[in-house]
Amino acid sequence: MNTPLLCVEGLSKHYVSGGALSRRGRTVVRAVDDVSFTIAPGETLGLVGESGCGKSTLGRCVTRLLEASGGKIEFDGRDITRQSGRALRETRAGLQMIFQDPYASLNPRRRVRDIVAEPLIVHGRGRSGEIRDMVASLFADVGLRPEQLDRFPHEFSGGQRQRVGIARALALAPKLIVADEPVSALDVSVQAQIVNLLADLKRARGLAFLFIAHDLGVVRQIADRVAVMYLGAIVELGPAEAVLASPAHPYTQALISAVPVADPARAREKRRIVLAGDPPSPSNPPSGCPFHPRCGFATEICTTTKPPLAPLPDGRLTACHHPRI
Structure with missing residues (x-):
C-alpha cells in the first residue's frame, strides 16, 4: 500500500458551553470524537452520515479551518496539527x-477572474500576465468559457458557481481536496455533471479527495x-464496493436502504429500514454503543460497552458488537 498522503489519528473536536456561572453547569459537545483514518495519494475517501454527525466539522479540522481539540493530523509526511504562519500557508497550497454553498463561498463583489486568481497572487505563483493565463486555463479545465471570466458570481447558475469554486481550489495544484457536500445544494441533473467533473480531475491530476456527503x-x-x-465517530470503514453492497453495521444498512433505486421492480422488492427516534445529542450521548437506542439488533452488551x-474477516473496520456478516 502507498504511504498515506493524509493520516488522521484520534482526532477530536469538542465544544464547551456553560461553566461555573451557568445554571446547567459545563456542557461538552463531542462533535468529532476520536476519529482515525488515512487517505492514499490519488484515492477518494467518501465520508457519509446523517446531518449533524460531525462530517463537516471533521473536514474543517483536517484543513485546519478549525483547531482540533485532540489527536494528530499528518499531511504529506508532516505533522500539521499545530502548524501556524508560513508553515501552515505552505501546507494549504497542497x-x-x-465548500457546500457555491454562492456563499464566493465574494459577490469580486469578478470570478479575481476570485480564482487570489490564491495564485497570495502565494506568489507568477506575474500578472502569467496569472491571467493560469486563470483562463483553470476555467477551461472546469468547463467554463473565457468570456465568463469578467462576470460576477450572481451572473452564474449554481452549477457554474461551483465550477468557479473548483477552479479556485485547483489553482495551487493541491494534492488533496476536502469536498464538503459539494453537490448537495445543486439540482440532481447538475449534481451528476459536477461529480463527473471531479472524477475527471482526479484521473487527470492524480488528486486525492475527502468527499463528504449524506447521499450514498x-x-x-x-x-x-x-x-x-x-454521532462524531466512524462506525464502518472499508472499500466502497464492500461497504455499499454488503454493509456490516446496522446504521450503514439503514442509510443504504434509503437510497432510491431506478428500477421499479427492484424498488418494490427493496426493504426500507426506518430507524426509531432521532440521533442522540452529542452533548449527552447514550452509554455503551451510541447507536443502540435506534438499533434493532442491540443486546445488553450494547447498552454498557462501547464497541x-x-x-472484520474481509479487512474492513466496524464498530459493532453484532456486525451483520
Missing part, C-alpha cells in the same frame, strides 16, 4: 477545500473507500 448514491459514483460516521472500530 490541501484545499470545496453520489458517493457510490466517486469513492474508492467509504467511512460512515455516527471499538475493529477489523
